[in-house]
Amino acid sequence: MNMDLNRLNLNTNNKALKRTMLIANWLVISFLIILVIVIFLWQFRTNSTLRRDFSAKKKEVKQVQQANRRFEELKKQSGELKQEEELLDKRLPVGEKQPMGLIRQITLLAREKGLGKINFRIKSASALQEGTNPAVDSGKDLIPLYFEMSFETTFPQLLEFLKELAGLERVITVEKLVIIREEGILPKQKINLSLVTYTFQAGDNMSAP
Numbered sequence: 001m002n003m004d005l006n007r008l009n010l011n012t013n014n015k016a017l018k019r020t021m022l023i024a025n026w027l028v029i030s031f032l033i034i035l036v037i038v039i040f041l042w043q044f045r046t047n048s049t050l051r052r053d054f055s056a057k058k059k060e061v062k063q064v065q066q067a068n069r070r071f072e073e074l075k076k077q078s079g080e081l082k083q084e085e086e087l088l089d090k091r092l093p094v095g096e097k098q099p100m101g102l103i104r105q106i107t108l109l110a111r112e113k114g115l116g117k118i119n120f121r122i123k124s125a126s127a128l129q130e131g132t133n134p135a136v137d138s139g140k141d142l143i144p145l146y147f148e149m150s151f152e153t154t155f156p157q158l159l160e161f162l163k164e165l166a167g168l169e170r171v172i173t174v175e176k177l178v179i180i181r182e183e184g185i186l187p188k189q190k191i192n193l194s195l196v197t198y199t200f201q202a203g204d205n206m207s208a209p
Helices: 002-092 099-112 124-127 133-140 155-168
Strands: 116-122 142-153 174-180 188-202
Touching: 002 174, 099 116, 099 155, 142 155, 155 174, 155 188
Parallel strands: none
Antiparallel strands: 116 142, 142 188, 174 188
C-alpha cells in the first residue's frame, strides 16, 4: 500500500517537474523570439535612419559640388572680365589729357624701324578749346585726341612702320598721310601723319547712357 502511494507521488512529482520544465522552456523560447524581434526592429529602424541620413548627406554633397562648379564658373568669368577690362584700359584709357604714353611707344617703334627726324605735335588741346570735340558735342563717353607726326624714311620702311602701328594695342587711326618728295633727302621722303586716338571721359559721364 505504501509502495503504491510512493509511486503515485513520484509520478505526480515527475509530471509537475516536466510541466515546470516545459513552461520554463516555453518562456525561454518566447523571450528569445521577442528578443530577436526587438533586435530586428531596432536594426531596421537604425538602417532606415542611416539610409535617410545618407540620402540627405548625398544631397548636400551634390548641392555643394554644384555650388563649387558655379563658383568656379563665376571665378572664371570674373577673370575673363578682368582681362577684358585690362585690355580695354590699354586700348582706351580713362581720363587721358594727352597721349604721351602712346607717343613714347610710337617713338620707340619708329626708331626701331629706322625712321629719322621724328617730331610730334599734339592738337587735342586746341580742338577742345575751339569746342569741336565730337564726343562732348554728341554726349558720348569717347574723347578723340588728335596729334601729328612727321619723319623721314624710305617707302619700304614706311610700309613696315604703318603695319606695326596698326598692330598696337592702343586704338589709333591714321586720318591723313602726306608724302613730300625732296631732292636733298632721296631715296628718303618726308612723311606727315595726322593721327587720332581715343580716351574715355573720367567721372560720372562714364555711367551715362
